[in-house]
Each structure stands twice: as C-alpha cells, then as structure tokens.
Amino acid sequence: MTMAHLLEADHISKYYGNIVALKDISTYVNGGEVTCILGDNGAGKSSFIKILSGVHQADSGRLVVDGEEVQFTSPRDARAKGIATVYQDLAMVPLMSVWRNFFLGAEPRKGFGPIQWFDSGKAKSIVRRELSEMGIDIRDPDQPVGTLSGGERQSVAIARAVYFGARVLILDEPTSALGVKQAGVVLKYILQARERGVAVIFITHNPHHAYPVGDRFVILNRGQSLGAFEKSQVDREELVRLMAGGRELAELEHELEAIKVEV
C-alpha cells in the first residue's frame, strides 16, 4: 500500500530515566477508522497518547501526518494538524451551560466595528444541530454541564472536538468511569464520529468496549506491543485473552483457588 496514512506512529520509544515507558510502538489510523489502543494500567497507554497529542516528545521513532514527518513540541502543534485529544477531565466548566462550554475559548461573535458580542443565538443553534447530528439527546443546551451524566459529558466533548475541525480524535479512556449503559452511548458516538470521516484513536482497558467499534487493535503490555491486529485477524475471545494475558489469568485463578481453600 503506497497511500499515506492520516496519522502514523513509527517505532515510537519513550524513556523516563532508566525506565522504559514505551518500546517500538507502531500503528496508524485513517479517516473513517477506529484504532484501539488496549492495555492494562501501567501498560503505557497514557505515555503513547501524550506523544501523539504533543504533550511529550518521543525519544526515538517518527510521527507521520499525511505522509510527512512532524515534530510536535506542544499540544498546540498537534491541534494545528487537526489532532484533538479529549482527556478524562474533558476541559469543561460544570457550572456553565452546555452551549457556553461548547464554544469556550472560541466564541462566535457579531456586531459592528469594535462593539462585538457573543452570538448566543448562533451558538445555541449550532450546539443543538451538532449534538443532534451526533445523535446526542441533550435535554436543553441551557442546562449546566454539571447536571449531565458522565456519558453525556463525554459526548458533548467529542461533538465539540469534531465541530472544531478535528481530523484525528484521541479519546483517553472515555468509557472507563461509566456504567454499562452510558459506556454504550459513548461507543455509539465514537461510531458516529467515524461515520463522519474522523479518524479515532480509542484508548481503553476494556476489550469488550474496543471490539465492537474498532477496526484495528494494538495491545500494550509493560510498554511493549503484544501485537497489532486488523479486525479480520482477531475475534473477541482472542482479544480478551491477549488483553488479560491468558497465562497470567490462569495463574491468578490458581492463586484465588488456593486462598479459598485456606479460608
């Protein structure tokens, strides 16, 4: 395949002192695809996305956007290339309404000459349109973000990133703090973003969340890649087994049995 990927990570390594955080991680994502980065706590998922989003720099390896090698020195550089990251804290103000949050820092304005005001009518109608296009059912754009559920907040943050021109959307554990139903809602919006041609990098420790939406899976363990699979190459059970580290799980089961016997 000669066509350049939208975003490609090529043999990325990162060290913190003598600790190997990431070793030779490679993956890619294209518009309209979802690449899942799977791994347990401490597997290196956060280090990896921080490199993709420009917060940290890799010690070796290349980042390639549209076939051109790039150097991100700050999150601003990544954003300029259309790479938006939705972190777990979501960068929202709970006491402010949905529409105020949506446009925070990028308020649409109208007026004459020096007298400019925040075009709240336009802001509200854009919010309503964008959210409904994502299939997000927000009761009322005037309600404070603090009154939304965790899943709804994630959805608004995703819609905001998509609206402000994200070509690559990096989602940091968007489902981890959510209940089953809410997580399902967020997964639906990930697919919606994919349908709109956005490239999604979905970080999670839950293979049951990754499998239904992912096109490609990269499994990290202790900073190393345990393998990268296209969806056609792997089924759900295999993914679960790889994630848990089959042998380790069997050992754990054995240990638990031993404890039970003692009790």
Place this chain on the structure above:
Amino acid sequence: MTESTARGVPQDERLVRVGSLTRLLTRPDIGALLGAIAVFFAFSYFARSVNWIGDPGIAAGWTDQAAQYGIVAVPVALLMIGGEFDLSAGVMIGSSGLLLGYLTTFQDMNVWPAMLLVLLFGLVVGFINGLTVIRTKLPSFIVTLATFFVLQGVNAAGTLKLTGQTAIQNIDSASGFNSARKIFAGDLTHYDFKVKVIWWIVLTAIGAWLLAKSRFGNWIYSSGGEPNSARNVGVPVARTKIALFMMTSGTASVMGIIEALELRSMQAGEGIGLEFIFIICAVVGGCLLTGGFGSVIGTFFGAAMLGMVQLGIVDAQWDSNWTFTFQGGILFAAVMLNTLIRSRAQKAR
C-alpha cells in the same frame, strides 16, 4: 421543553420533573429580588409613620444609599464570579476622593483633568492587585487585604501631613467643580433623587450585558468556575482576572470622585468597611464565594435591599445599630440559599 416537542422528538421523561419553580430556583438572582421585595414591604409597615411607600423623598434617600453600595458592587460581583476578591475596594473610595481633593486644592488643577488622573490611579492599583495575585498565586483575599491596609495608612498619614486635620476641605473651590458635580453628584430635577442612581442603573446594565452577552462574560464565568479547563481551551485567564481587578479599583475611584464632589470634602477614613458591604451585595445577588456563578442583576437587588435596610431602620425609629445585625442576617440567609442553588446546578436533577 416546547422545542423538543416541536421538533417531533418524543417528550423526554426526564424533563417532566423539572417544573418551572425548580427552573426559577436555579437562577442566581431570584432570591435577591424576592428579598428586596420582602424588605420593601416590611418597612412599608414598620416605617408607616413616615409614609415609606408614598413619600418620594424616602425613596430618594434609600436609592441614594443603595447606589453608593451598588455602583462598586457591580465590578465586585464580576470579580467574584471570576473567582477573586477585592478587599481594597472600600478604602480605594477614600484614596481616590483624597487624591482628587489634593490635586484640586493643593495643586490647583481643574476638576476634569484631576478626575482623569484619579481614574488612572484606580486602574493602576487594580492592575497591581491583579498582577500580584496572578504572579504570586496567593489568594486575592490576602493580597488585597494588604493593599487595603497600606492605603488606609497612606490615607490617614497623608491627609494629616497635608492639612493638619483628618479631612481635605473646600474641594468646591476648584475650577470645573460645578460642571463635574452636575454630572456625577447632582440632584435629578424631581424629589432630590441623586444622579448617581442613574449611574448605578447604567453600570448594572453594562455589567449584566458583559456577563451574559459578551465573550468576556464567558471568560469571567470559566476563569472562576474551572480556571485550568478554561486555560486548556484557550481562555486568557490571567488577562481576564487582571481586567476584573482594574474594573473594580477603577469603579471604586469613580465612586470616590462622586463622593468628593457630593460632600465637597473628603474624610481620611472614607470608604473603609464598604468592601464588606459590596461583597454582601454580591453574595445576596447569588455570587458564590468560590466563583463561577452569580448575577449582576441579583447584585443590584442586593444593593437595593441593603440601602433600604440602612434607611428603613432609621425611618422605623429603631436603634440604627441593628443595621449590622440585619446585614449579617441577610448575608447568612443568602449564603444558605446560594449553597442550595449551587447544589441544584451541579448535581444531576
């Protein structure tokens, strides 16, 4: 509610529980409005002997008092929504009035250019307050408390050294005094209503517009509500806060000018203690001490309420010392109400 029905979306069962009363109670300014109405009618009974409702002179009295509180309370409320305090807002009235007196009587300046210099002085003090808070990351409570005490000493010592007394007199001998007094401290033609009442209403309108309708308003809310998130999405939090400190000190200077023109002299201790009244107005108006939430219109009603209490207690022929007790009671009730409103606004309904 009607919109979602109009779009053909089935009515969400979650919406039903949010009645109009609940919705009203999540507004920060409604408590202050109800409180002001209650206080008005209470004094129309207790102060019936002076015809509280019917005598325009009585209304002129309490609106004058309310304007004195309300003008500076507007930027104080914005600053609180932006997450900061200014305890030097009261003493700045004295400093500014004294500076105007010094420039006009000791330096023989015309009142108009002197007023410009005083305003500039206010903006500079606000800038120093703001920059210090941003740079040191100390609580503004402490930084502006220091400014307060520094200025209090300067006011007292400076006035004594200049005049040998505790006040600067004869400001009305300066050129340009009469024209300036007409605009800032005169009477409206009817019933002795003061011009500053107009200033109070105009400043409230500007403040409310800024907060609700301008980009700056969005920045104020976010700077107080969640400054880190705001910074992450590109809001200039430091600039917003410094601008708010400058607005507060600048408005306090305007109030100092108004008082100097009105009284024709300025006491060294003028304005001290008002900083807490401004904060009470803002809190009664629904501003949270933690920032991120509040209302300029509510603050307007808060100032009206405190103005009525101040004069109503005298008109009802009670001991005026009770004023403080009333102010404390109002503050306490307002804080309780605000806490309730905030928990409603933050938690899922």
